[in-house]
Amino acid sequence: MTPEQVVQKQLEAYNQCDIEAFAATYTDDVKVVDGTGKVVCEGLAQLREVYAPLFEANPHQVALITKRITAGDWVIDDEEVIGRADNKRRNAVAIYRVTGDRIRHVTLVAK
Numbered sequence: 001m002t003p004e005q006v007v008q009k010q011l012e013a014y015n016q017c018d019i020e021a022f023a024a025t026y027t028d029d030v031k032v033v034d035g036t037g038k039v040v041c042e043g044l045a046q047l048r049e050v051y052a053p054l055f056e057a058n059p060h061q062v063a064l065i066t067k068r069i070t071a072g073d074w075v076i077d078d079e080e081v082i083g084r085a086d087n088k089r090r091n092a093v094a095i096y097r098v099t100g101d102r103i104r105h106v107t108l109v110a111k
Contacts, residue, residue, distance in 0.1 A: 003098035004068070007075040010096075010103060015062045017055035023048055027102045035109035058084045073098050 001009070006025060013021035023044055030047055032040040041050045055061075060083040067078040074097060081090040090110070097105040 001101045002070075003073050003075050003096070004070045006098050006101055006103060007068075007077065007096050011063060011065065011077075017059050017061065019048060019052045019055055022051060022055075025103055027099060027104045030102075030104060030106070032106040032108065035107065040108065060084075 010022060010025035013025060026044060026047060028044055029042075030044065031042045032047065032050075034040055041047045061081055062083050063077075063079045063081045065077050065079050069076040074095065076096070077094045079092055079094060081092070084090070092111060093109040095107040095109070096103050
């Protein structure tokens, strides 16, 4: 798979709130950080601990990609998340680094 296909597979799992399919798109040692470099989660166990409750609390959420840029192993998505329980729209930029057929690193920048 190309890096873009890997990220698209991850997006589809996110939009279905399928924690197992979502986690399957990441490396065992994945690291997710925010825009300041603060670690959101590190490793698949923490990824599941962060995202499983989010999916359970927001089964109708959807991330809409407004723009996608690809460059080698990097995929950058400008996205809007809608359908959360609090009805607030969220905008963010997700910067993915893909290794092989899995996502190794993510930087999430809230707008």
